Amino acid sequence: MAGMPDYIKKTGTAADNLDVLGFVALAPQDITIYAPAGKMDQATADKYIQEMQKMFTDSVFNFTHATMFYWGTQAAFSNLKLSDVFTDDGVKVANEIYSNKCMHTASDTFNFNYGSTFASLLKQNPSNTLA
Incomplete structure (x- = not known):
């Protein structure tokens, strides 16, 4: 929708009655398709988020998207x-980074400043995973 300002202005569309505060540009796949079916318990949520973090820390590009x-x-x-997912640093x-840069320059910034240690910015054990 962010790239469709004329559509947002129209009435009778999915944008009706939306109070758009902003948009976040993303490109990774929808990670919810990997979520277990049904209601998750705490152990399942912990495992799910940890698996997602592993999946998206294989490269600085995937890390940046996630x-x-x-x-x-x-x-x-x-x-x-x-x-919940990041260390204090x-x-x-x-x-x-994200207040000032788009995805590709953010990725370059992570790569330049952290090299192969970019994943160290994530908690080993995320919290609030059930939420």
């Missing part, structure tokens, strides 16, 4: 915090 998703999602849902870095 962490940009985390950054945008926590902005939309008050029960989520960056500190990771929260600071993510806020600095």
Whole structure:
């Protein structure tokens, strides 16, 4: 929708009555397709988030897409915090980078500053995974 301002202005569309506060540009696949069916318990949620983190830390590009998703999602849902998945340093870095850069320059910034250690910005054991 972000690239469709004329559509957003029309009435009788999916955008009716939406209070658009902003948009987050993302490109990774929808990770919810990997979520177990049905209601998750705490152990299943912990495992799911840890598996997603492993999946998206295979390259700095996938890491950037996933962490940009985390950054945008926590902005939309008050029960989520960056500190749920990022270390204290990771929260600071993510806020600095994603407040100012698009995905590709964010990826370059992670790569330049962290090299192959970019995943160290994520918690080993994420919290609040059930949310």
